[in-house]
Amino acid sequence: xxxxxxxxxxxxxxxxxxxxxxxxxxxxxxxxxxxxxxxxxxxxxxxxxxxxxxxxxxxxxxxxxxxxxxxxxxxxxxxxxxxxxxxxxxxxxxxxxxxxxxxxxxxxxxxxxxxxxxxxxxxxxxxxxxxxxxxxxxxxxxxxxxxxxxxxxxxxxxxxxxxxxxxxxxxxxxxxxxxxxxxxxxxxxxxxxxxxxxxxxxxxxxxxxxxxxxxxxxxxxxxxxxxxxxxxxxxxxxxxxxxxxxxxxxxxxxxxxxxxxxxxxxxxxxxxxxxxxxxxxxxxxxxxxxxxxxxxxxxx
Numbered sequence: 001x002x003x004x005x006x007x008x009x010x011x012x013x014x015x016x017x018x019x020x021x022x023x024x025x026x027x028x029x030x031x032x033x034x035x036x037x038x039x040x041x042x043x044x045x046x047x048x049x050x051x052x053x054x055x056x057x058x059x060x061x062x063x064x065x066x067x068x069x070x071x072x073x074x075x076x077x078x079x080x081x082x083x084x085x086x087x088x089x090x091x092x093x094x095x096x097x098x099x100x101x102x103x104x105x106x107x108x109x110x111x112x113x114x115x116x117x118x119x120x121x122x123x124x125x126x127x128x129x130x131x132x133x134x135x136x137x138x139x140x141x142x143x144x145x146x147x148x149x150x151x152x153x154x155x156x157x158x159x160x161x162x163x164x165x166x167x168x169x170x171x172x173x174x175x176x177x178x179x180x181x182x183x184x185x186x187x188x189x190x191x192x193x194x195x196x197x198x199x200x201x202x203x204x205x206x207x208x209x210x211x212x213x214x215x216x217x218x219x220x221x222x223x224x225x226x227x228x229x230x231x232x233x234x235x236x237x238x239x240x241x242x243x244x245x246x247x248x249x250x251x252x253x254x255x256x257x258x259x260x261x262x263x264x265x266x267x268x269x270x271x272x273x274x275x276x277x278x279x280x281x282x283x284x285x286x287x288x289x290x291x292x293x294x295x296x297x298x299x300x
Contacts, residue, residue: 039231044068046204057111058104090290109142119157138169166230
């Protein structure tokens, strides 16, 4: 079983960060909402080094996308809690995070047309960069996705649509809300489509690397679909699936597989990352609220 310590630490760190968020919501320490990526962590970890200088557009379930790219749990948790040191001064919360080269939004489908505009700018300015938009299978019910794909294909811009297909749109199974296949929909626009079913970080990275390079250098838009499991609820506690359904997903989870296969190596990194997340929680919890002066740049 091959995985680097760096990738393993990133995977496990995201897992414990998301688990801590659900625990904190349950204890009444957080406000608003949050959507965790429990079970989907391997996708952003695998793609992070392939997209390190590109523009990533994330979604409502985007903590893993941010953490795999920036390794900044303190800044993200401060944003979610509205504390000093927050990425966006506490005004973006869980879903709307902006940092140089990264933007997340809770508006379903919005990231695809945004990616087209960004990619068009990259093409016109001669930059060898990609605009990569993460969306879910449920987002294929949004018209903005198809408008974006149409223009991406028409203009031949370096857009990469990354579909984390977890088989459920909030509480509706995909087969009850999506006719046909995502691959066929991409083909209707003449857009390349690749399906990835592995949870192995190295395998996923190897499969996606040539796709990213085609998009980057040939300006051929592409859609890549990843088979993932959503282990947690849609949001904080709104899960309509049965306990047996969720347990079946847990049996197919990368965490259990790596724990069994890597033994002590896994346990050592798991203990370290768990302790680090708890340190971050305690540290950010003690900070004062983010101030308006920090947001506006005004003197205190």
